[in-house]
Amino acid sequence: xxxxxxxxxxxxxxxxxxxxxxxxxxxxxxxxxxxxxxxxxxxxxxxxxxxxxxxxxxxxxxxxxxxxxxxxxxxxxxxxxxxxxxxxxxxxxxxxxxxxxxxxxxxxxxxxxxxxxxxxxxxxxxxxxxxxxxxxxxxxxxxxxxxxxxxxxxxxxxxxxxxxxxxxxxxxxxxxxxxxxxxxxxxxxxxxxxxxxxxxxxxxxxxxxxxxxxxxxxxxxxxxxxxxxxxxxxxxxxxxxxxxxxxxxxxxxxxxxxxxxxxxxxxxxxxxxxxxxxxxxxxxxxxxxxxxxxxxxxxxxxxxxxxxxxxxxxxxxxxxxxxxxxxxxxxxxxxxxxxxxxxxxxxxxxxxxxxxxxxxxxxxxxxxxxxxxxxxxxxxxxxxxxxxxxxxxxxxxxxxxxxxxxxxxxxxxxxxxxxxxxxxxxxxxxxxxxxxxxxxxxxxxxxxxxxxxxxxxxxxxxxxxxxxxxxxxxxx
Amino acid sequence: xxxxxxxxxxxxxxxxxxxxxxxxxxxxxxxxxxxxxxxxxxxxxxxxxxxxxxxxxxxxxxxxxxxxxxxxxxxxxxxxxxxxxxxxxxxxxxxxxxxxxxxxxxxxxxxxxxxxxxxxxxxxxxxxxxxxxxxxxxxxxxxxxxxxxxxxxxxxxxxxxxxxxxxxxxxxxxxxxxxxxxxxxxxxxxxx
Numbered sequence: 001x002x003x004x005x006x007x008x009x010x011x012x013x014x015x016x017x018x019x020x021x022x023x024x025x026x027x028x029x030x031x032x033x034x035x036x037x038x039x040x041x042x043x044x045x046x047x048x049x050x051x052x053x054x055x056x057x058x059x060x061x062x063x064x065x066x067x068x069x070x071x072x073x074x075x076x077x078x079x080x081x082x083x084x085x086x087x088x089x090x091x092x093x094x095x096x097x098x099x100x101x102x103x104x105x106x107x108x109x110x111x112x113x114x115x116x117x118x119x120x121x122x123x124x125x126x127x128x129x130x131x132x133x134x135x136x137x138x139x140x141x142x143x144x145x146x147x148x149x150x151x152x153x154x155x156x157x158x159x160x161x162x163x164x165x166x167x168x169x170x171x172x173x174x175x176x177x178x179x180x181x182x183x184x185x186x187x188x189x190x191x192x193x194x195x196x197x198x199x200x201x202x203x204x205x206x207x208x209x210x211x212x213x214x215x216x217x218x219x220x221x222x223x224x225x226x227x228x229x230x231x232x233x234x235x236x237x238x239x240x241x242x243x244x245x246x247x248x249x250x251x252x253x254x255x256x257x258x259x260x261x262x263x264x265x266x267x268x269x270x271x272x273x274x275x276x277x278x279x280x281x282x283x284x285x286x287x288x289x290x291x292x293x294x295x296x297x298x299x300x301x302x303x304x305x306x307x308x309x310x311x312x313x314x315x316x317x318x319x320x321x322x323x324x325x326x327x328x329x330x331x332x333x334x335x336x337x338x339x340x341x342x343x344x345x346x347x348x349x350x351x352x353x354x355x356x357x358x359x360x361x362x363x364x365x366x367x368x369x370x371x372x373x374x375x376x377x378x379x380x381x382x383x384x385x386x387x388x389x390x391x392x393x394x395x396x397x398x399x400x401x402x403x404x405x406x407x408x409x410x411x412x413x414x415x416x417x418x419x420x421x422x423x424x425x426x427x428x429x430x431x432x433x434x435x436x437x438x439x440x441x442x443x444x445x446x447x448x449x450x451x452x453x454x455x456x457x458x459x460x461x462x463x464x465x466x467x468x469x470x471x472x473x474x475x476x
Numbered sequence: 477x478x479x480x481x482x483x484x485x486x487x488x489x490x491x492x493x494x495x496x497x498x499x500x501x502x503x504x505x506x507x508x509x510x511x512x513x514x515x516x517x518x519x520x521x522x523x524x525x526x527x528x529x530x531x532x533x534x535x536x537x538x539x540x541x542x543x544x545x546x547x548x549x550x551x552x553x554x555x556x557x558x559x560x561x562x563x564x565x566x567x568x569x570x571x572x573x574x575x576x577x578x579x580x581x582x583x584x585x586x587x588x589x590x591x592x593x594x595x596x597x598x599x600x601x602x603x604x605x606x607x608x609x610x611x612x613x614x615x616x617x618x619x620x621x622x623x624x625x626x627x628x629x630x631x632x633x634x635x636x637x638x639x640x641x642x643x644x645x646x647x648x649x650x651x652x653x654x655x656x657x658x659x660x661x662x663x664x665x666x667x668x
Contacts, residue, residue, distance in 0.1 A: 127567060127568055127569035128609070130609075131569060131609075156606070157606065157609075157612065170522060172517065172522050172526070178516060178517055179516065179517070180514055180515050180516070180517035180521065181513065185513040185514045186513075188511070189511060189513065235511075238510065239510050239513075239514070250528055252525075252528070256606070257605070257606045257612070258527070258606060258612070260601075308525065309526070311528065313530075315530060315531075317528055317530055317601075318530065318531050318594065318595050318597065319528070319598065319601065319602070320598055320601070320602040320606075323592075323593055323594055323595065323656070324587065324589075324592060324598070324602075327656065329580055329585060329587075330581060331581050332581055333581030333655065334581070334655055334656065335580070335592075335655055335656050335657070336656075336657055336658065336659050336660060336661075338658065338659055339659040340659070341659075341661065424668055427667075428667040428668050429662055429667060430666045430667065432666065436664045437663075437664060440663045441663065442581070444581050444583050444585055445581075445585060446585060447583060447585060
């Protein structure tokens with residue numbers, strides 16, 4: 001495979017913006033640049049790496065991680081620090097059939113991934129590490145499930161460490177019988193599981209006005225899919241007895257931001273879930289351990305993590321996250337509020353930004369499509385910049401409010417090609433172009449990033465004659 | 477003011493499903509009188525975490541604070557991240573709290589408490605739960621009233637001698653109080 005050859009990455013100029021905005025935007029580019037720059041440094045001495053993928057370099061990644069951890073006195077063995085996050089470094093025999101392998105259950109009973117796999121979330125370098133976010137490495141994604149350790153994150157006050165034996169959920173307000181539940185109480189109720197995506201409504205914000213970030217991790221990495229298990233919220237509402245006139249519920253987290261969002265009562269009676277498990281095990285700390293509100297199809301911020309309180313009320317609470325943030329400013333000067341549904345969206349994950357195709361020939365174009373309003377009915381792929389659209393195969397299972405994997409066989413003739421996907425959900429809604437969206441909402445919600453939230457427009461990638469793949473947002 | 481779905485009340489469908497063969501669904505049978513898990517929280521347990529404040533003032537605690545008290549508290553607890561003139565300090569992630577009035581929807585949109593926030597209750601609620609960033613939840617109710625008074629005064633929303641308490645804070649009219657409308661999506665209509 002051919003390695004990525006570019007050694008500089010150009011991002012649009014930001015000098016015209018004020019310091020706050022410049023800092024934020026620049027930071028995002030810097031983080032992505034660091035994540036992609038690593039493989040270039042290793043071009044010669046790492047024949048093992050698959051050059052089509054702009055992965056984080058294993059060795060340089062480890063070294064910095066190891067140095068930090070060693071300084072902190074955390075390392076049992078230096079060897080362990082040399083592996084990528086989530087892996088351990090083991091000696092590699094010349095011929096694994098000629099020596100015994102590692103001892104059974106010597107990992108302590110909880111597995112780790114291969115030392116050769118380095119796909120990782122990268123963090124948007126906000127000024128504080130407590131209020132920050134990380135992106136899922138979609139370029140490496142397979143199937144529809146996101147490994148729990150790669151599920152994107154958004155925290156406003158860091159990741160709290162919560163003892164589940166001490167954690168309780170209080171449900172009160174317009175309820176006949178207010179209740180306090182321990183985790184053990186909640187686990188006694190009949191449970192349910194659903195495979196749902198969660199997407200941050202800020203996903204793709206950098207691409208509103210012009211192509212900005214380089215990789216699909218940067219442009220689309222704030223969406224992930226897990227199997228969530230827990231108690232239907234409707235069960236709990238029946239238990240506490242919702243009073244007449246109630247219309248909203250405040251959900252509150254037990255983190256340092258004491259994160260709060262108001263949720264319409266009809267959603268709460270519908271498919272809302274109090275989830276304690278993710279992908280078959282306890283929910284991860286950064287995803288809300290021990291309890292998270294899951295609101296299928298709603299913007300990620302409403303899926304309150306570390307859930308400690310539900311207050312039933314007649315009116316929305318107008319919290320900071322539903323006024324100052326997560327509202328869409330239009331050019332009229334008005335802002336849309338309570339924009340809950342994540343609308344139908346799709347993106348090609350292979351080939352995607354900063355990959356390099358080694359030459360003409362067969363490639364399977366693949367990607368993900370999802371809709372907060374139900375099931376994906378169809379995905380179409382273009383390889384000629386939108387002149388013709390072809391129906392892609394949808395890989396089973398195709399589930400409502402869930403990442404849906406699509407595939408399209410493509411024989412690349414070696415000429416420049418503009419590729420893109422668009423999806424249609426079960427309501428008949430067709431994924432629009434970014435231009436269509438900006439036409440209705442305007443572009444002044446933010447000096448650089450239009451209305452910031454809820455961008456679900458078509459994403460295009462330009463495949464160059466040299467096989468390089470680049471962000472071509474807005475071109476289809 | 478507009479109503480958000482208050483009329484769209486949804487009650488649970490009666491949870492007894494009859495299968496073709498006349499069998500009762502197991503879950504609905506068990507459900508008839510509830511499961512009864514959990515305990516009744518005491519008033520004190522609820523009060524300890526029931527910290528939210530609503531636009532009409534519900535949830536505002538007793539107490540009060542002045543602009544002058546707020547200035548002193550701000551300089552002690554907030555200035556490092558939000559700046560001498562509440563202009564924000566980019567290097568700390570602390571946002572600008574004032575300025576930008578009239579900019580919303582223009583190419584120079586600048587969202588601050590002054591220019592964008594529709595309710596003063598949100599300021600009280602948010603500072604109480606999340607600020608100062610390094611010691612969230614550490615401020616007393618009087619101190620939060622005082623800080624709210626100071627920020628609202630610097631934003632030219634209340635006067636220098638105004639006192640903030642449960643009554644006055646709920647009555648503050650924010651410049652952008654009519655700036656919000658309901659979600660109008662789907663807003664691109666090329667249905668098939």
